[in-house]
Amino acid sequence: MPKTKKNKGNFSVKILKKYCKGCGLCIEVCREEKIEIDPSPNERGICTVRVSREAVCSGCLRCTAICPDGGIEIYRNGHDKKTNDRE
Numbered sequence: 001m002p003k004t005k006k007n008k009g010n011f012s013v014k015i016l017k018k019y020c021k022g023c024g025l026c027i028e029v030c031r032e033e034k035i036e037i038d039p040s041p042n043e044r045g046i047c048t049v050r051v052s053r054e055a056v057c058s059g060c061l062r063c064t065a066i067c068p069d070g071g072i073e074i075y076r077n078g079h080d081k082k083t084n085d086r087e
């Protein structure tokens with residue numbers, strides 16, 4: 001059986017569109033290419049980011065660490081608590 005990265009595929013990505021300003025920093029740091037630009041501008045005329053259906057999130061939290069606006073939440077599947085909670 002091929003080796004798989006630990007926990008890969010056990011995470012869900014939520015983009016908080018009201019905070020996202022479409023800077024693209026999260027796209028640059030995501031090695032899994034799980035985040036992409038949403039080509040449809042929102043009500044403020046901004047193309048925010050969206051979650052790619054093809055890619056799988058590894059839960060590395062690079063995107064949440066680099067986002068200056070708290071625009072991304074990562075959840076372990078089956079749990080309500082964000083993995084990037086700092087409490």
Ligand code: SF4
Nearest residue numbers: 020023024026067071
């Ligand atoms: S880093 Fe944050 S603000 Fe920038 S595109 Fe990603 S989610 Fe949006």
Ligand code: SF4
Nearest residue numbers: 030057058060061063
């Ligand atoms: S947690 Fe890691 S793999 Fe998942 S979307 Fe963010 S940067 Fe990509």
